[in-house]
Each structure stands twice: as C-alpha cells, then as structure tokens.
Amino acid sequence: MTPACGERPKLLVVANRLPVSAKRTGENSWFLEMSPGGLVSGVTAQFDTKWVGWPGVDVYDEVGKNALSKALAEMKCIPVFLEEVFDQYYNGYCNGILWPILHHMGLPQDDHHDTNKTSQTQYDAYKKANRLFLDVIIDNYEEGDIVWCHDYHLMFLPQYLKEYNSKIKVGWFLHSPFPSSEVYKTLPSRSELLRSVLTADLLGFHTYDFARHFVSTCTRILGVEGTHEGIVDQGRVTRVAVFPIGIDPDRFIRTCKLPEVIQQMNELKERFSGKKVILGVDRLDMIKGIPQKYLGFEKFLEENPNWRHKVVLVQIAVPTRNGVPEYQKVKTQVHGLVGRINGRFGSVSSLPIHHLDCSVNFNYLCALYAIADVMLVTSLRDGMNLVSYEFVACQEAEKGVLVLSEFAGAGQSLGAGALLSKNRLIILGFFGTLTEPMHRRTKEMDLKLNPEVKGTLEALCNDPKTTVVVLSRTGRNILDQIF
Ligand code: ADQ
Numbered sequence: 001m002t003p004a005c006g007e008r009p010k011l012l013v014v015a016n017r018l019p020v021s022a023k024r025t026g027e028n029s030w031f032l033e034m035s036p037g038g039l040v041s042g043v044t045a046q047f048d049t050k051w052v053g054w055p056g057v058d059v060y061d062e063v064g065k066n067a068l069s070k071a072l073a074e075m076k077c078i079p080v081f082l083e084e085v086f087d088q089y090y091n092g093y094c095n096g097i098l099w100p101i102l103h104h105m106g107l108p109q110d111d112h113h114d115t116n117k118t119s120q121t122q123y124d125a126y127k128k129a130n131r132l133f134l135d136v137i138i139d140n141y142e143e144g145d146i147v148w149c150h151d152y153h154l155m156f157l158p159q160y161l162k163e164y165n166s167k168i169k170v171g172w173f174l175h176s177p178f179p180s181s182e183v184y185k186t187l188p189s190r191s192e193l194l195r196s197v198l199t200a201d202l203l204g205f206h207t208y209d210f211a212r213h214f215v216s217t218c219t220r221i222l223g224v225e226g227t228h229e230g231i232v233d234q235g236r237v238t239r240v241a242v243f244p245i246g247i248d249p250d251r252f253i254r255t256c257k258l259p260e261v262i263q264q265m266n267e268l269k270e271r272f273s274g275k276k277v278i279l280g281v282d283r284l285d286m287i288k289g290i291p292q293k294y295l296g297f298e299k300f301l302e303e304n305p306n307w308r309h310k311v312v313l314v315q316i317a318v319p320t321r322n323g324v325p326e327y328q329k330v331k332t333q334v335h336g337l338v339g340r341i342n343g344r345f346g347s348v349s350s351l352p353i354h355h356l357d358c359s360v361n362f363n364y365l366c367a368l369y370a371i372a373d374v375m376l377v378t379s380l381r382d383g384m385n386l387v388s389y390e391f392v393a394c395q396e397a398e399k400g401v402l403v404l405s406e407f408a409g410a411g412q413s414l415g416a417g418a419l420l421s422k423n424r425l426i427i428l429g430f431f432g433t434l435t436e437p438m439h440r441r442t443k444e445m446d447l448k449l450n451p452e453v454k455g456t457l458e459a460l461c462n463d464p465k466t467t468v469v470v471l472s473r474t475g476r477n478i479l480d481q482i483f
Contacts, residue, residue, distance in 0.1 A: 010145045011047035014133060016090070016153035018053040018077045028067035034075055047146075052136055055079040058086070080136045088125030090153070091323035097122065097187070098152045100326070102176040103287045103381040107186040108326065123189060130156035138164060149200070151175045159196035172197055173204040173243065174214075176383040177409065181217040194218055198231060204243040206384045206409040211240050244409065245384050252393035255366040264367035272312055272371075279372035280315040281365065281387045282379075284357065286330045289378035289405065290317060294337040294353065296378070301345045301352060309350050313376070314368065318359040331357075369394035375402045382408035 023031045055072065059065050065081060072079055082089065097119065100108055133154060137147060148171045149157045158170045184190060197203060198218065205211040215226035224233040230240035255261055268277075278297070282288035297313050317334065321327045338355045345352045360368070369375070375391040385408035392402060404411050 010142065011049045012052055012137060012140065012145055012147045013049055013150070014052040014137065014147060014154060014157065015150035016054055016094070018051050018055050018072070018079065020051075020055065020072065020075060020077055022055050022057050022068060022072075024057070024059075024064065024068075028063050030068050030071045032071055032075060049076060050140065051077045052133065052140070053077075053080060054082050054086075058083050078136055078140055080133050082129055082132060085125040085128045085132070087323060088122045089129035091321065092122030093119075093126035094153050095321050095324045096326070098155075099176070099287075101183060101187050102152055102174075102179060104177070104179045104183050105286075105381075106183055119188065127156055130154060130160060133157055134160040134164065137161065141165075141168070143167075145169075146171065148173065155193045156196045158198075158200035162199040170200040171202045171204065172200045174210065174383070175206070175245070177207075177381050178205060178210040178214045178217070180213050181220045184213075184217050185221060190221055194222055198222075198224070198233060198238045200238060202239045202241065203230070204241055206242070206244050207412050208242050209412070210383075210409070211242050215240055244412075245386070247386055247389045247393065249389070249393040252366055252369070252390055255363060256370050256394050258363065261363050261367050261370075264364055265371050268367060268371045274310070276311045276373045277371060278311065278313045278374040278376050279368055279391070280313065280317070280376050280378075281368070281390075282315075282317055282377075283320040284317040284327065284331055284334065285320055286326060287379055287381050289380045290315065290334050291330070291337055292380070293376055293378040294334065294341060297353070298337075298341045298344070301341070308345050308352070309347065312350075312352060312354060314354045314356075314372075316356050316358070316360055316365075316368070319357050365390075366394050369400075372400050375400060377402070377404045377408060377410075379405045379408040382410070384409040386410075 019035045021033050021035060025031050055068060055077075057068075059068055059081060060083060065079075069079055096108060100106065134157060141147070146169045147161055149161075150173050152174065154172070158172050161168050161170050178184070187193070194217070203211075203214070205214060215231060218224050218231050219226045222233070224231050226232075227237075229237055231238045256265075280290070280293060282290060284290065293313075293315070301308055301311075319327075319331065334355070338353050341353055342351045369391045372391070375388065377385055377388050379385055382405070385404075388402055388404050388408065388410045391400065
C-alpha cells in the first residue's frame with residue numbers, strides 16, 4: 001500500500017541495536033526504556049518511523065520473544081533476534097575485523113584472526129545476521145517505505161533488500177570513518193561488501209574525507225567511475241553525500257539548569273576545589289586513545305612539578321565489547337597506566353587520575369561537562385565524536401576548553417564559524433605525530449602563543465564575538481597554554 005496523500009512517509013530505521021534498553025521482569029513481561037538521542041529526536045518528527053534492530057538481550061524462549069516483540073511494538077520498535085549468530089557476527093566479524101579496518105588499524109594479526117577457518121565462520125555469521133535483518137524487514141515492509149540502514153554491521157543488507165524488491169528505496173549511513181583504499185584493501189571480502197553497499201540509492205558519511213576515501217576505494221577496487229554525484233556503475237548512479245551527525249543541544253542546556261544538576265555541580269566543584277579539572281568521557285575502545293591520553297598527562301606532570309596536586313584528570317570510561325580480546329587488552333593496559341601514574345604522582349590525600357569503569361547517568365554527565373575546565377578528546381580515529389559537542393553545549397555558564405583530536409570527525413565540523421557566538425577557545429591537538437601540513441600550522445600557532453602575544457590571545461578569548469582555534473602539537477604544550 002502506498003501512503004495516502006498528506007500522510008508522512010514511513011521510514012524503517014535499521015541498526016544493529018534498537019534505541020531501547022530491555023529488562024525482563026517476568027516470564028512474559030518486560031521493562032523498556034527508550035534511549036534518547038540526536039537520531040531518535042531528529043527523524044521521528046519528519047517521518048512515521050519504525051526502528052528495526054537487536055534488542056540488546058538474548059531471549060531463547062518463544063514466550064519471552066513474543067512478549068518482548070509486543071512490548072516493543074508500542075514503542076515502534078521491531079526486534080531482530082540474533083542469538084545463534086551473535087557472537088561470531090558482532091564480536092567476531094563486526095568488531096574484531098571490520099571496526100579496526102575502518103579505523104585505519106588494518107586487519108588484526110593475532111591468533112584469533114589469522115586462521116581462515118575463524119574468519120570464514122565469522123564472515124558466514126555476518127551474512128546470516130544480515131539475512132535475519134532482511135527477514136524482519138520483509139515482514140514489516142509496505143510499498144513506498146524507505147529503508148535506512150545504519151553502519152558497518154549491515155553492509156550486505158542493501159544488496160539483500162534490492163534482490164528482494166528492486167523498487168525499495170534504500171539508504172546506508174556509516175557512523176565510523178572510511179579509511180584510505182590502502183587500508184581497506186587488506187579486508188579479504190573487500191569487493192563483495194562494496195558491491196553490496198553500492199546497490200543502495202544513497203550513501204552517507206560524517207565527513208567529506210570519509211566520502212572521498214569511499215569513492216576512491218570503489219574506483220580502485222571495483223574499477224567503477226567516481227563523479228561529483230557519487231558512483232556510476234553501468235549507467236546506474238549511487239549518490240554519495242556528507243551528513244555530519246549532531247546532538248540535541250537544548251536537552252543538555254535544559255538539564256544543566258535543573259536544581260538537582262546544579263547541586264551536583266556544586267558538590268563536584270567543592271570536591272575538586274583549588275584544582276583544575278580535565279575530563280574524559282569515552283567508551284573504553286582502542287580508537288579513543290585513552291592510553292595515549294594518560295601518557296600525555298604523565299609527561300605533563302613529569303615536566304611541570306608545579307602542577308602536581310593542582311590538576312586532576314577525571315576519566316569516565318564505560319567498558320564495551322567485552323567479548324572481543326583486543327578490548328580486554330586495552331582495559332588491562334589502561335588500568336596499569338592509572339596505577340603507575342597515581343603511584344608516581346599521587347599522595348594519600350590527592351590522586352591525579354580518577355578513572356571510572358562505568359557509565360554515568362545523563363544528569364551527572366551534564367554536571368561533569370559543566371564543571372570541567374578542560375575536555376580532553378584524544379581519539380586516534382573517530383567517525384564524529386558526540387562527546388565534544390555535548391561538552392560545548394553544557395558550557396553556557398562556565399568557560400571550559402575543548403581539546404579535540406584532529407582525527408575525530410568533529411574536528412572538521414567544530415570550526416571557528418560554528419562556535420562564533422559561543423565565546424569558546426577550541427584547541428585542536430593530538431598526542432602523537434602530526435602530518436606535515438599540521439606541523440607547519442602548529443609552528444604558526446607557537447609563534448602566536450609566545451609571551452608577548454599571549455595577552456592578545458587572552459583578550460580575544462574574552463571577546464564574546466571571537467572564537468580562537470589553536471592547534472598544538474603535544475598534550476604538554478596544550479596544557480601549558482590553557483592554564
Ligand atoms: P561512539 O564511539 O560511541 O559512537 P560518541 O560519538 O562520542 O562515540 O558517542 C558516545 C555517546 O555515549 C555520547 O552521547 C556520550 O555522552 C555517551 N557516553 C560515552 N561514555 C559514557 C559514559 N561513561 N557514561 C555515560 N555516557 C557515555 C559512534 C562513533 C562516533 C560517532 C557516533 C555517532 O564511533 O564516531 O560520533 O557513533 O555517529
């Protein structure tokens with residue numbers, strides 16, 4: 001059935017995970033909570049939206065599955081049950097193989113991945129999981145619906161959908177970076193995945209660079225033609241475009257004004273009184289550069305004894321993807337560094353690093369963002385990085401500094417223009433080697449930051465109409481200049 005005149009078109013948003021958390025409370029009863037987010041609030045206004053995805057829990061009995069499906073239907077969510085393939089599909093192929101390649105790390109070399117048998121099983125599970133998504137979509141599809149597939153978990157879905165019905169309008173959006181062809185081509189199934197994605201009508205990326213990498217990879221690996229519109233293959237055009245994701249800033253601004261949150265801010269300020277607070281909020285993922293952040297901070301304390309006991313780094317690092325060996329390794333490495341740095345520079349009454357392996361609730365997250373003097377985002381690669389936007393949104397009253405890795409997609413969006421009215425000092429930097437052009441720009445800024453002109457810089461920062469973007473080379477330099 002096509003939508004009647006005046007009706008909003010129906011949009012099926014398909015992602016690995018539904019935007020809902022589900023807890024079983026009885027044999028056939030469930031407690032559900034919708035996770036708010038930019039995507040959820042953005043699309044629901046324009047379309048009659050239904051969500052399709054894994055509900056985040058394993059359910060093996062039919063009674064439980066039926067009850068969960070019924071409860072989810074009230075929230076316009078449709079579950080895809082992945083129990084039998086989940087481990088090999090999600091921990092194996094998606095996060096053990098695709099994720100590191102998309103983040104420029106190449107194909108993992110450890111024992112876990114180097115046998116053909118393991119990767120073949122994971123690849124088969126990936127395809128099977130994409131077929132399970134297809135089956136659920138077929139059961140719910142009506143003529144005229146638009147199907148919007150999300151992320152690297154669902155790269156075969158566009159092809160399966162078009163094989164089922166070539167008239168279905170299909171979009172695919174990648175939330176991670178897309179690497180250069182030199183990295184991408186290390187993936188054994190490189191051509192099949194690209195060919196599938198190209199069957200979609202529209203492909204979206206966070207940044208121009210990711211889109212450009214994708215187009216040139218298709219040209220090099222498949223021999224298709226890349227044009228300004230997208231990719232042309234045998235007369236058919238797949239449009240490729242850039243859609244940087246955002247947040248709902250009003251939600252953060254409103255929350256920062258709640259009495260309960262103001263009280264939390266006051267308690268935090270009291271707790272850290274007399275100290276500058278550097279904040280990190282990340283999933284505990286190797287792409288977020290948490291070990292590099294700690295090493296940079298250690299160097300800063302080593303070289304600036306006057307700052308010891310006057311600055312604290314609060315890192316909220318929610319554990320993630322525990323089933324993937326690489327994630328367990330990074331967790332162990334991070335814990336080792338925290339112990340070493342606190343042991344070297346702490347005292348009985350004061351620790352330089354407060355590392356928490358947990359998620360914090362939304363109100364407390366806003367309170368932390370609002371009181372932080374510095375937000376430190378050190379991603380080695382990141383599709384966008386919403387944390388950097390969230391911090392800026394919470395800075396209405398205070399004037400914190402965002403230190404943002406140039407390797408996060410947000411580094412391209414958070415330009416001076418975007419923040420002109422916010423009176424904020426943005427520092428783009430990275431704890432590591434810089435590319436040659438970046439190095440030249442860094443030198444330029446070093447000049448501007450010499451003591452004679454530092455006063456001018458401070459005056460600019462205090463001018464409500466000006467935002468200054470400073471590029472700096474190391475964590476040590478950055479922190480010296482901020483304080
Ligand atoms: P993520 O890698 O998860 O997202 P990010 O964009 O920063 O990274 O989003 C994380 C979200 O989780 C933020 O909204 C943040 O507030 C929340 N969060 C993180 N740690 C938390 C904690 N300890 N407690 C509470 N909340 C926490 C992927 C890509 C990104 C891309 C997004 C959206 O890797 O590059 O920006 O998708 O496309």
